[in-house]
Amino acid sequence: MSVSRRGFVAAATGLGALLALAACGGEPASAPAASAANAAQTSAATPFSYTDDRGKKIDLPKTPTKIVAQVGSAAALWDFGVRPIAVFGPHKLENGKTDPQVGNVDITKVQGLGNVWDEFNVEQYIGLQPELLVSSMYLKDDLWYVPAKSKDTIEKVAPTAGVMLTGRNATEVITKYGELAAKLGANLDAPEITQAKTRYEAALAELEKLAAKGLTIELVSGSPDAMYVSTPEMVPDFKLLSDAGLDIVKPKVDAQGYFEPLSWENADKYKADVVLFDSRTQALGLEEMRKKPTFAKLPAVAKGQIYPMWVETPYSYQKWADQLEELVANLRKASKLP
Structure with missing residues (x-):
């Protein structure tokens, strides 16, 4: 397949075209290696079941390890011991340093899919072959930093999980991310x-x-x-x-x-x-x-x-x-x- 990036962006309107591009080359992103903890989850092949704050139930035959997350969600999961392979949202400052919003995430070890509002590289996302996308929400059905123009395509690539922020205090949100992290294999009793x-x-x-x-x-x-x-x-x-x-x-x-x-x-x-x-x-x-x-x-x-x-x-x-x-x-x- 010979498709210029400019031509592809202008013409691709559906998931089929995106998947074809990823399958035929088209400069797909290479996925960062999963962490040791995530690799252990893969070998265990533990079934995964989680109901997010939209009431959406996700059932998978094994615990996802190839996780993509909005920077706030990525930072929360990272500190609980879950290592996303890619992030989107503010993670890099103009001087190249890490944006505080991405917390302790090592941005040299994850793929960046977008750094500003309304920026999400769907082509790279598909190339990563993600198994789960995680984002916070201020509105029930609105995943933070997932562009409206790409939402339908993104939702078809992999299951998505939303954690509601509005109306909860920080303790309650931390608890919610801890629950999700535990489902993803994190040990909440770890000393750190x-x-x-x-x-x-x-x-x-x-x-x-x-x-x-x-x-x-x-x-x-x-x-x-x-x-x-x-x-x-x-x-x-x-x-x-x-x-x-x-x-x-x-x-x-x-x-x-x-x-x-x-x-x-x-x-x-x-x-x-x-x-x-x-x-x-x-x-x-x-x-x-x-x-x-x-x-x-x-x-x-x-x-x-x-x-x-x-x-x-x-x-x-x-x-x-x-x-x-x-x-x-x-x-x-x-x-x-x-």
Whole structure:
């Protein structure tokens, strides 16, 4: 088969054309070698059965080892001992370093299928001959970072599993990923997991104690044109803080229900003792936010009681222990403002 990449992308609209290309060469991706743990699963040929948060039941004759995952899911599974062979979503920064959203995943040992929103190399995905795709969900039937234009094709290549984030706190999501990891052969009693869980639980207990300080906390994310004040109820990262007893500003959210957009001129709408800002690479950086006069004059910002929070922190005990320990240390320094 002689098909140019440009011509193929323009013409291929169905799974048949993609599979034909992969079968006949067409520069399919070579799959990274499975880890020793995953290889052991293959030899055991243990049947796999899992019902995801869409209510979709997956039954396979053996436990899948060739797993492709959105970066957040990949990071969670990785820390539980499951090694995906490929990832999609933000995993590499412009300087070539690892994006924090992909956690402890060694990006030199996995195939990257896309690094930004709406980017997913379906041709490479098919070439990997995946056995399972895993992604988180904010909406029940919407796998995070799976492009709508490619969804039907991707769903036909291999079973997909979705883990719901909305309405759960971080502990609940970590537990869900742990359950899936166990189904995939992970040992949840491994020392690195139990030790991290102990750290996580200790930090969470300290956070609950800090709630007694009565600090008011505002959760913000910046863009060049607006500041977004997040509700604590929808995203697991923030719901955990609210469930721990912290007093989180509750904005008047828009129709999507996640945040209230404010012009930078109105960035002082809410008063809080502490501002936690979205420190993801796609959000406006702190120094740029400080250049917005109304934001810079916020009492919490002026006093230096503004701290980073990695939204979409990978849902593992390891990464969340780090997150909570840093947050506890920062909130201990903060005081109520007049």
